[in-house]
């Protein structure tokens with residue numbers, strides 16, 4: 001049985017659970033349950049704190065896990081990234097109040113930097129020759145400067161709204177671009193490949209749509225350069241020989257622009273449909 005660590009709480013947990021359901025796995029029904037076996041699919045899920053997942057996987061206690069890249073690096077575990085999972089995208093940044101005058105990481109030497117990711121931040125600063133005093137907090141790090149326990153913070157930034165609300169401004173280089181990742185440990189379990197193929201199928205189904213349209217046959221080359229599909233568009237004859245029916249996969253976020261361009265080439269009856277599952 002493949003033993004999979006999944007986040008039990010926090011911003012990763014809901015999307016991770018939804019992805020696994022879309023990938024055809026059964027999940028726990030009771031949120032207090034910490035283990036769930038999906039016997040049919042030969043996998044066992046362990047619901048763990050996102051921060052602890054890399055530790056379990058890196059030690060070999062569990063075969064794979066879903067966590068954030070920032071949490072993986074902060075853990076110092078031996079676990080490695082197998083694949084990005086296209087959610088929980090964030091950047092990890094330094095911030096301070098404008099009036100502090102701290103605009104460069106060199107100015108952090110000897111200063112107090114609050115963070116929930118002390119190893120990540122310490123490694124980053126040390127590699128750049130800066131020795132700061134790290135103040136480890138569990139969350140709501142943005143309040144640390146206002147409350148007087150730190151001079152600057154280093155934290156996850158998504159929209160930047162939390163920083164702005166706390167009167168902080170980003171400075172210095174990007175510490176890390178983070179995203180949710182599938183991580184593996186010291187031994188390669190044979191079941192990992194199937195899990196990964198299923199999860200990639202979910203990512204494709206979320207990211208792409210199917211586009212069908214009718215096209216004057218002489219516009220096929222031009223239309224293919226607008227939307228080339230994964231391998232090549234599927235082209236079927238229509239009864240009227242001057243027309244063909246075309247089917248391609250396109251990025252969902254580009255669908256409207258592509259429809260406009262195909263329409264301009266003479267395409268008509270352009271239909272877009274969702275993909276429920278995929279295996280490329």
Ligand SMILES: Nc1ncnc2c1ncn2[C@@H]1O[C@H](COP(=O)(O)OP(=O)(O)OP(=O)(O)O)[C@@H](O)[C@H]1O
Pocket residue numbers: 007009010011012050051067068069070071088089090139156157158159178179180
């Ligand atoms: N606002 C956000 N946008 C995108 N990703 C985020 C955001 N907040 C946290 N993350 C990512 O989620 C992971 C943190 O997981 P964690 O469980 O700590 O989430 P959390 O929402 O901060 O949970 P909690 O604060 O309740 O402990 C990290 O990989 C982090 O980059």
Ligand SMILES: O=P(O)(O)OC[C@H]1O[C@H](OP(=O)(O)OP(=O)(O)O)[C@H](O)[C@@H]1O
Pocket residue numbers: 011138139140141142155156157158159160161162163
């Ligand atoms: O840039 P934003 O879109 O505002 O998002 C970033 C915030 O989201 C997370 O906080 P969370 O809600 O997890 O609270 P926490 O600080 O207690 O972890 C993160 O720690 C930042 O504080």
Ligand SMILES: [Mg+2]
Pocket residue numbers: 139
């Ligand atoms: Mg948080």
